[in-house]
Amino acid sequence: MSAISVRGQPFRPRTSVSCRSGQRVVPPFSIQSLQKNSKVLEGPPKLQKRKHIIQPRVTSFRMYYDRGDLPIKMEYLTGGDKIAWTVDIEKLDYSLYLPLFFDGLSETKHPHKTYARQGVLDLIAHGGDKIYPVIPQLIIPIKNALSTGNKEVMCITLKILQQLVMSSDLIGPALVPFYRQLLPMFNLHKVRNINCGDEIDYGQKNSLNLGDLIDETLQVLEMHGGEDAFINIKYMVPTYESCYLN
Template sequence: MVAEYVTGRQFREGLRRPMPGAAARGLGQRPRVVPAFTPQSRQRGTVVAPPKASAPQRRAPDRPTAFRRFYARGDYPLALEFDTSGFKIAWKVELEKLDYEHYLPLFFDGLRETEHPFKFLAQRGIEDMLAHGGARILPVIPQLIIPVKNALNTRSPEVICTTLKVLQSLVLSHEVVGELLVPYYRQILPVLNVFKDRNVNLGDGIDYSQLKRENVGDLVQETLELLEQHGGPEAFINIKYMVPTYESCVRN
């Protein structure tokens, strides 16, 4: 009887083969990946899945806005014009006769737009309505919180800078707006806490974004200070609760 010749490679592969009956006992198999803190994580032949990487400043996917849909239908009483000074808005009705409860939330929803002409129309329309709104803005404040929150939650630096500038204009549009925004700090401020310290360190270089007011960290600080100055006596404690690193500009 002649013995079968076994090469070195075959011998090593034989060492890696599972033992007879190992499959039935759950041995020698590739471990199964299961979620953490579950009953499956205590079973044999399983490994816990690693946690997902945290990315609080990752940009959220773009979603279609109601502002663009209504503009495509021609529901806005305005037109986009161009002259020697550039683009401008031509209103077809007087702003004093405009229904703020209907149009102002729609224009705030357009803060998420980054394409022309939707971005320009939303910003300029909000600017005009806040400048001529006065007391008519106050009843609309609760309807503006969700559009502002959605714009900030995009995590897009461009959209956040635009939204913060509009939020500052909203606070300055009427002396009571700052106090009316205090109950909504929990919806508005969490994203500002993430971008508060986002500044560009250029050493001895020149940061031109400060001149254009496009530095997210500086705009967040300006907005928080403005909210505290116009938010009344309860503004600072509510800001401090949502943004622990913020220091008062009034008390100090």
């Protein structure tokens, strides 16, 4: 009798497999399962769970740093490590370097996080009028840092955001149109009492929880954001109360 073809291929019945005990392992519901010295196959193999591993995002800052394209170096001092700039910081192209260093705020390991955080503070301190035109380019890096879920990164980013807003009278109002992108993370974590530790103030012993730091940052945004700041904050964070009412 010729073999029955299935989709052009000859069909061959499943054969039995011998096991170590001498019994034959045979498929269930088959004639072979009624024979002596046979063992029925115990169902299909179990499906193994795949662990979903979240790979950390490779920041542009890390790529530039690993290539040696950043004008910074580390100085090892008695009071602690400090970064030094290899060029005059006031002559840097802020449209390139400020978003680049803000992107590095998502980093969690040394030396990348150390260079990025201190670099951002230095650039803000010396930026002056050069910061305002770059504000739209900073929104995505800030949003990425706040979306990491890492409490240290979030606290550092909130403190730096405060420094950014207070660096110029133009920055606060310029951020108002971007509240829809930034403030959802504020609303999500506003009631979370997560201790941020002492690292947020770079040596100052001031321990805050994440909820308090978010409230503090919202107050800074309101005070420096102009007349439209509060209504836009309230729309995105309904539980926020104006600091002028207290």
